[in-house]
Amino acid sequence: MLHSISTLKQLRDCQVLQFYALQIWSVIFSQPLYNRLQSVLNAAGRSIAGLRRSDHITDTLASFHWLQAPERVQYKLATIVYRSLNGMAPHYLAADLRRLSGMPSR
Numbered sequence: 001m002l003h004s005i006s007t008l009k010q011l012r013d014c015q016v017l018q019f020y021a022l023q024i025w026s027v028i029f030s031q032p033l034y035n036r037l038q039s040v041l042n043a044a045g046r047s048i049a050g051l052r053r054s055d056h057i058t059d060t061l062a063s064f065h066w067l068q069a070p071e072r073v074q075y076k077l078a079t080i081v082y083r084s085l086n087g088m089a090p091h092y093l094a095a096d097l098r099r100l101s102g103m104p105s106r
Contacts, residue, residue: 038069
């Protein structure tokens with residue numbers, strides 16, 4: 001029982017950190033930057049698959065198991081938060097992160 005409570009607290013901490021990280025990231029990555037990133041991913045997929053510029057790319061990217069640009073950014077952020085919380089990230093990333101369960105309550 002105590003293990004599951006601890007796991008729930010860690011999950012909540014991770015979700016809160018992801019939420020704030022996504023808010024910050026959304027300020028940095030505006031829609032034009034997402035569009036540019038997606039354009040680069042599409043061009044890379046077409047080059048690998050040997051498709052023309054006019055060919056549809058969505059199914060090809062799915063067959064490569066590639067994420068779309070917004071999902072890719074969210075996955076990277078989730079990975080950074082997970083690694084930071086579990087001591088696997090560089091110190092400069094993990095230094096500013098604090099677990100909510102370790103902070104004093106109101």
